[in-house]
Amino acid sequence: MSEDTQMSLIDEIDYGTPPSQAAEMVTLTIDGRAVTVPAGTSIMRAAMEAGTAIPKLCATDMLDAFGSCRLCLVEIEGRAGTPASCTTPVAPDMAVATASERLDRLRRGVMELYVSDHPVTSLDPCTLDPCTQGDVELLDVAAEVGLTEVRYGLDGARHRSTGLDVSNPYFMYDPEKCIVCSRCVRACSDVQGTFALTISGRGFDSVMAAGSDQPFLESECVSCGACVQACPTGSLIEKAVVETGRPDRTVLTTCAYCGVGCSFKAEMKGDDVVRMVPYKDGKANHGHSCVKGRFAWGYTTHRERILHPMIRDSIDAPWREVSWDEAIGFAASEIGRIQARYGRDSVGAITSSRCTNEETFLVQKLVRAGFGNNNVDTCARVCHSPTGYGLSQTFGTSAGTQDFDSVEQTDVMIVIGANPTDAHPVFASRMKQRLRQGAKLIVIDPRRIDLVRSPHVEAECHLPLRPGTNVAVVTALAHVIVAERLVDEDFVRMRCDWDEYQDWADFVLRPEHGPEAVEALSGVPADLIRKAARLYATGGNGAIYYGLGVTEHSQGTTAVMALANLAMATGNIGRPGVGVNPLRGQNNVQGSCDMGSFPHELSGYRHIAGGDVRRLFESDWGVTLNPEPGLRIPNMFDAALDGSFKALYVQGEDILQSDPDTRHVAAGLGAMECVIVQDLFLNETASYAHVFLPGSTFLEKDGTFTNAERRIQLVRKALAPRNGYADWEVTLLLAKALGMTMHYDHPSQIMDEIARLTPTFAGVSYARLEALGSIQWPCNANAPEGTPVMHVDGFVRGKGRFIATEYVASDEKTGPRFPLLLTTGRILSQYNVGAQTRRTDNVVWHHEDVLEIHPHDAEMRGIADGAWVRLASRAGETTLRAQVTDRVAPGVVYTTFHHPDTQANVVTTDNSDWATNCPEYKCTAVQVSPSNGRSPWQQDYEAFSDRSRRIAPVEAAE
Template identity: 45%
Template structure:
């Protein structure tokens, strides 16, 4: 996030796109509701009528995969009506004229044809965002999990710069991370092209710095993303894979392809706290400790580095992740010894400029937001206040490109995926909680009443959902939350898994992120019968 969570509660306008905030990020959702109670205006763009859509001044029910067109349409209106922040553009941005050239063709009427959102709603949303003093954009994986995910993010940044809503309190471009330490994992180099603090592996001085610190020769070539790893394993390129705290047999697209890829490996090692669907395929399972059994730090969605503390003894033979990794390094010939997690953090700070001023003593009670370059620096609440990291902000205008898979006669319905309130990721933990399973114990598909009537389907009936990659049978939930010819399934469930249906070949050109939010399917009424209701005897 460029800004901070608490600022959301003080925003005048909040634009939520590609995020079901109250279900996926319920704590942050309370800040949105608090802002609304204080008079903030709310804009929501989502294929489903999520809870916040009913509270919005403008709700735009868009077709999945049409984010760039919608955002270009809003920018067209802002420029056409001279609502842009000309001073901010002149002083702090470049490449503005190219943006004008691209978005001039995205009239609200043309965008309505692409997105299904009315031209009037596009105009209203654009005016509301542009004229609000403190306007914040919140987004999540409804933006990034597309073959055009990078273009979607560029477009959000373009909109914020166009209106001068960066570097100011209550504003910003604020991606909401999907899990509690995703930000920290990325910060510390769990990406194929960077070391810690996003220092590129292709930079000779950076490589030299880490080689000196670690006493080894390092590659200057970027590694593979998850989707590229699976493809390589399937083709026999990768021979061994070490998976930590991840369950791709449920979370990754095209489960059949994932299973075949993992089975092609000569060695699969899984490190986790439970025997997941992925761990069941492993040659070796390393039992790791949960968050409650270890010390360390998490870096949350607002860049805040926070302490976590061991609350209970380790269960069984489990170890903290860092202890397992150090043991492996030593057994594989790299001598490495740490006496505590604080020693590891000291090394992180010494090599990572954005973390350089953070110490365990400073975050004993309250976390610090990076960048924090020195130990007398308070941390950074709002990014880009004076300038952008590259100097001037670069407009990166993009034209709309449709999703890779579009409806046709054989697969006429768009399938989109997401989460629900009751489960976390692939249910590794929540699936073992009786109360949650009583509420949401099996997978389902949301179907518009018009599509349901065509198949004579009622809520509770089983439906066969078929894509080019597979088929599953799940219960129907007939609802107007989704539009006609759009269906939704959560991805949490291993039984009736939606990722049996999704596409592993539709990837973003830059990030290689799969297009999980847009696949095409057809529906058939299942032979599985709805359980009969049994009346209590009186």
């Protein structure tokens, strides 16, 4: 994107109807010109592709044709009447006229009626107040068809008005402006898949209504904003547009919330962001978004954002605002002092999965080349590290196998340990589209997640397993597939190691892996296990989508391997529609792993012990690298407590709130002599920090994020950093203060270095990203435009490797003291520790964490819906309100971890995955009992938290 296009408003072409996927091409003439398009294309789209815009109101290319507005009429030689061009497909040798005196007259007549029903004071868009009149697509079309007067007047009777609805915090609905084109209704059903909107009433009384004619906020609306984006009249409009006015320029960028990685147009007016509109050419989201990405960016200007560096000698003292020079100088001298006193390995850093690839790469370089050790880790440690290890052992790469578009060719989906409608909502909408087309769904989850049953979607099987039994259940699926001879033997013989397969087949056939034996462990009926296995193995293209419900267990890595085994045994790998797909949590968790954030490996997943790889980096960086793996995040806390780890630089991660066993984390942080936190806000970890370096938001910097489909996308600076520096610049300041000589003027130079040192990124550069829009790694000489689907002709490691997956029960066993199992997760409107979303209006949907408990368990304990309860484990206890629901099975309770005053992680334990130390968040033995109020821990923590956030008043200048 050139500077010029950045400066102007991007108004994407609307082709009116979606593209046809047909291979067969058809040639017709439109206004005398020959046009060739795929069969099945509408006349409207064919005309637009040839550069002729046919007037339209109810049509838009995100939605199937509807044929209601009667504006897009055309004449077709040899056919009677004036058919709608949106609903009429092209045919060979068809001759179409898009304009004629008759068509003009008809369109003006239709338009005149629409305008008479719309509260405007003038037909000239230039004379209207853009704020109060909102979006004027309707008036643009009126001008386009040459409507100059309205014979019925501009103040005639209108559709029934149900009153202005301002209940949603981000957009408003004025029914008076509605022309009943149904674009919003169809966007809600076809694109988002929520079916919250409808046309209520009949004839002239028709009007769009949310839910059962309710305010938006009370309806089942999930506030994705697709309806607002679709509305051609301003009947639905962002409040920010009404308040700030219409934007005048666009900056294309990438969302900084989840691993879907939606492309957005940041629409700007002057130096303000007016709104975020999903970009139709975005390959991950195709013009759709969720409530977080589209609306929840107000935290960037929140009053609690810290804009000045601060330091303090002890965590009991108030913060003192200082200059950047002083803060950086203090941090560097502390690191130097601590290394001199406690040794080179006594310091480390945590890279952020929220920051860019370039920023992450710099932090790990700072550690390896500057600190001279490998004590660097990233929050992927606590989410998808088992994915990295499990998939590299079986397939040879530490990443998902498909692109998101692959789901369009999927016939059977397994969704295990993931809740896409809450955590990956934009991809969940794609899944629901495919499910409505007839694909089958198997959900393996302790909770009845929304996908199990929601409007027009119903899972074929839901396996409500006991938390901690994933490996047993997935191995039982394999047992059925092998026992019933459903294995794709040709695929296995050709693509996998046959001896290892046979060992594995013998292993899974053991009676203890049979459905009956596993029913006893997991609580999943044996017949349901059989049904699911048969469906996945025989239902056509089978795709596995999984999340942290798979990885965050003591056997997380084993479960990932079990899923990979399943895909290989059924031949569901190496083509569109299939695969093993981790749904990555954070915007750049894939990227932070790719960039060498793990203590044992350099960028591109190459072990630090490898001499050749290390020498490559040593010659580029001009340093000697330590060949030993460093500490992982949980090990850092242990090492801090034994006195061998004393300083930590944390960029953009709130480990105190997000890591398990809060008391252990707090003790570890408390034992360190210098904690440097770089963040937007004084987060929970900052309570233990000595240096606070203000961070920048994704709107304030250039860089790249890599999403769950390995897609590298540009993040572009829309605003100057309010704190003064982009995060990569802050790291650079620290590196220089430590005596490192690295220098970059722009993140593109960091990417050039990444590409130079990382074979899977060899073909990546900002110029290529600008040209291609996005690139899925590997991108190199063999795949110059990237790789949407992996392992097509062979596995990256050569032969696919089957691995035996013995079930080992978690240490978190229920018993008399702790008879329930707690599992944790996220909700749509909030994001992880909530540092951002809690500082937006998203709190109207979720202002506190609640505990879901089954009616049976609640009744036994005398707990009513909404009552305060005490939640206790062997690690700690907290209190929160109960929500009595049969969404969780008896014996299972569930909560979210978005709010620091609940701190679900006080309760979770320091158990972890055997291979990677990924914490076992998803399975904790607990007891729940009625409570009168907050736990002593919560009261102490609040007092501590208030005290540690004090900022000393700045003394007046002399």
